[in-house]
Amino acid sequence: MTLPAWYVEREEEARRVRRGSADWRFIEGLPPRLKAAVLIFIELGDLRLAHRVAGTTLEEFIDTLREAGVWTP
Amino acid sequence: MSTEAIADASFLIDWARYSGRDRLFNVFNVVWIPEPVLGELQSEHTLMWVARGMASGSMALFPELPNYREEALRLIEVSRRFPVRHLDYPEAYCIAAASDRGYVVLSENGAAYASQFLYARARVWRALEVLAKLIERGAIDRGEVHRYEEETKHKFPRRDLERLGI
Numbered sequence: 001m002t003l004p005a006w007y008v009e010r011e012e013e014a015r016r017v018r019r020g021s022a023d024w025r026f027i028e029g030l031p032p033r034l035k036a037a038v039l040i041f042i043e044l045g046d047l048r049l050a051h052r053v054a055g056t057t058l059e060e061f062i063d064t065l066r067e068a069g070v071w072t073p
Numbered sequence: 074m075s076t077e078a079i080a081d082a083s084f085l086i087d088w089a090r091y092s093g094r095d096r097l098f099n100v101f102n103v104v105w106i107p108e109p110v111l112g113e114l115q116s117e118h119t120l121m122w123v124a125r126g127m128a129s130g131s132m133a134l135f136p137e138l139p140n141y142r143e144e145a146l147r148l149i150e151v152s153r154r155f156p157v158r159h160l161d162y163p164e165a166y167c168i169a170a171a172s173d174r175g176y177v178v179l180s181e182n183g184a185a186y187a188s189q190f191l192y193a194r195a196r197v198w199r200a201l202e203v204l205a206k207l208i209e210r211g212a213i214d215r216g217e218v219h220r221y222e223e224e225t226k227h228k229f230p231r232r233d234l235e236r237l238g239i
Binding site: 001002003004006010014017021045047048057058062066069071 | 115161228229230233
């Protein structure tokens with residue numbers, strides 16, 4: 001079984017949306033762990049992995065992604 | 074279709090920010106919240122919405138049962154065989170229970186969403202699929218999707234919107 005083509009293309013588009021809408025000034029000002037976690041989310045869209053790196057609660061991390069303008073899971 | 078759903082934390086945290094959040098119960102009679110998911114909810118806003126949902130009977134706590142725990146662990150292992158994001162326990166538990174009981178899984182987790190195309194029987198919906206269902210039923214118009222994006226800061230890819238005819 002493989003992923004449908006539309007979903008693979010959707011994932012690519014989601015990455016482009018995250019990159020394009022990111023508030024880089026906000027992200028640059030984050031503490032190192034949180035900054036790294038946001039970058040992982042932007043590139044991979046992997047909420048669980050990024051959340052683990054962030055070291056915050058899941059809700060706090062999603063709020064950070066919202067503030068960073070990259071909440072496109 | 075099933076009128077019951079089981080939600081993971083990523084969906085609940087996202088959807089709780091939407092002013093029309095109670096419209097979820099126009100689509101599902103009951104939204105089950107598994108115990109492992111409840112433990113991930115921290116903010117007063119989300120917890121109070123869930124508490125009100127439970128008080129009204131629109132939401133209910135889904136216990137952690139040994140058979141679904143075992144199936145969730147198996148799904149986590151299976152997810153690692155595919156070159157996509159891997160499942161974590163809370164969403165794997167949702168999928169395990171939903172597969173057996175015919176629920177729809179509600180999740181914003183990409184691993185959970187991809188699982189329905191690769192190895193899981195359960196259907197997985199994101200906020201966008203719920204909004205599309207509400208549009209189909211005439212409960213909201215298309216403009217409500219933009220309200221959802223504004224209120225939750227959740228940006229939907231164009232391809233998702235087109236696929237659902239939004």
